[in-house]
Amino acid sequence: MEMPVNQQQPDPADVEKNKGMAILAYIIFFIPLLAAKESKFAMYHANQGLVLFLAAMVANVVGAIIPLIGWFVIMPLANLAIVIFAVLGIINAAQGVMKPLPLIGNITLIS
Template identity: 60%
Template sequence: MSENANEVNADQVEMSSEEVKDVEENKAMGILAYLIFFIPLLAAKDSKFAMYHANQGLSLFLVFVAVNIIGTVIPIIGWIFIWLPGYILSMVLLIMGIINAANGKKKPLPVIGKWQLIK
């Protein structure tokens, strides 16, 4: 048995069978939450897993919007120091979130992961 299989089993032992079922049924919604955050809000509103990732996706979307606004309002300096690094950081967070959802984990994203926008 590989180490990855042991890690998954160890994570699932900490979750109830109901939570494991929720994760398995809503992984796609968790992944989709980072691309279009409102779809899980409509299609999987009873899933704690999907709602968790929808919250993370909404937080990330707001970071994208803020970076875009600041980068366009402040000419040249805003583009160099805010827009470009902001988009790179946002893309890294996006990839991290998708990986977490695909692996069935409810792990908060760095910096923005603690924001609770959806209850």
């Protein structure tokens, strides 16, 4: 089976050691930044968690600024998408893969 171009192959030992940190990155993105700095796998998922957090902040600020449509359309849909992306990220981390999230996964803020 051929691996997609944008999916990296993690080190199996790194995955086993830092799978919990990678999962935690989608809930509290900065914990792996402090506790697993040396792990390429955990840092990849910390980056995905940070990008997801920033996307949620932008979507909610934009939704809050626009009356009615923002409150009742933009914010609920954006928050639903954020929850879905977080669940996808947690599943990817639990499976030990470094697969980017849809739409925002190719943004790199943490190297």
